[in-house]
Amino acid sequence: MDISHKRETYGIRDMNNAGERPSNRPNNQYDMVRTLRRTTSYVDEDHIFVGFQDVVQTLLTELLKPEPHRRVISIYGMGGLGKTTLARNLYISPNIASSFPTRAWICVSQEYNTMDLLWNIIKSIQGCTKETLDLLEKMTERDLEIYLRDLLKEPKYHVVVDDLWHREAWESFEMSISR
Structure with a gap:
């Protein structure tokens, strides 16, 4: 079974190379993946710090x-x-x-x-x-x-x-x- 054909059929994009920005990839898709990979240092200040x-x-x-x-x-x-x-x-x-x-x-x-x-x-x-x-x-x-x-x-x-x-x-x- 040809996976690339199935991807095309179901509209699945290759996200494995999302860290690189190929010239044919739309900026919005790259930027979306990049944003999703970013995190913040969220700390719940009300969280009780027990056991440490x-x-x-x-x-x-x-x-x-x-x-x-x-x-x-x-x-x-x-x-x-x-x-x-x-x-x-x-x-x-x-x-x-x-x-x-x-x-x-x-x-x-x-x-x-x-x-x-x-x-x-x-x-x-x-x-x-x-x-x-x-x-x-x-x-x-x-x-x-x-x-x-x-x-x-x-x-x-x-x-x-x-x-x-x-x-x-x-x-x-x-x-x-x-x-």
């Missing part, structure tokens, strides 16, 4: 240790385990907020663009003022890296990268946030 108090305390202790070098702490596992909720509770903790004057939270997801990641980290640190947005609009990727590195000159900063799917996404901006 020991984990929260351990991670708080790790985050607040005086360290001379950058440290990366990964929280990973299957979807629905509460990783984002755990990270958000740490991020908004008064101890973290007072210990890290420069903080940023970004959501990466399956579809990412290095320029967008850099933009989002900078906007998370500085806010979304018109002046900041106008300045960022004119910058190249290299300019954004330099600008971000300058923002992160503080001895301590806290950057949360949520919903990271691919190592390449981390590597695409890691050097910008490290010293």
Whole structure:
């Protein structure tokens, strides 16, 4: 049985290559798939955080240790385990907020663009003022890296990268946030 003929008969489109934008594919279909693949770091603030108090305390202790070098702490596992909720509770903790004057939270997801990641980290640190947005609009990727590195000159900063799917996404901006 010819699958491509059945796809044509039933109007099924090949979505496997949706991450690439072939020239013959309508922009709206590509954009729809891209939008569906994106996620946000939604946390239900009313959700009662039960059973993770020991984990929260351990991670708080790790985050607040005086360290001379950058440290990366990964929280990973299957979807629905509460990783984002755990990270958000740490991020908004008064101890973290007072210990890290420069903080940023970004959501990466399956579809990412290095320029967008850099933009989002900078906007998370500085806010979304018109002046900041106008300045960022004119910058190249290299300019954004330099600008971000300058923002992160503080001895301590806290950057949360949520919903990271691919190592390449981390590597695409890691050097910008490290010293």
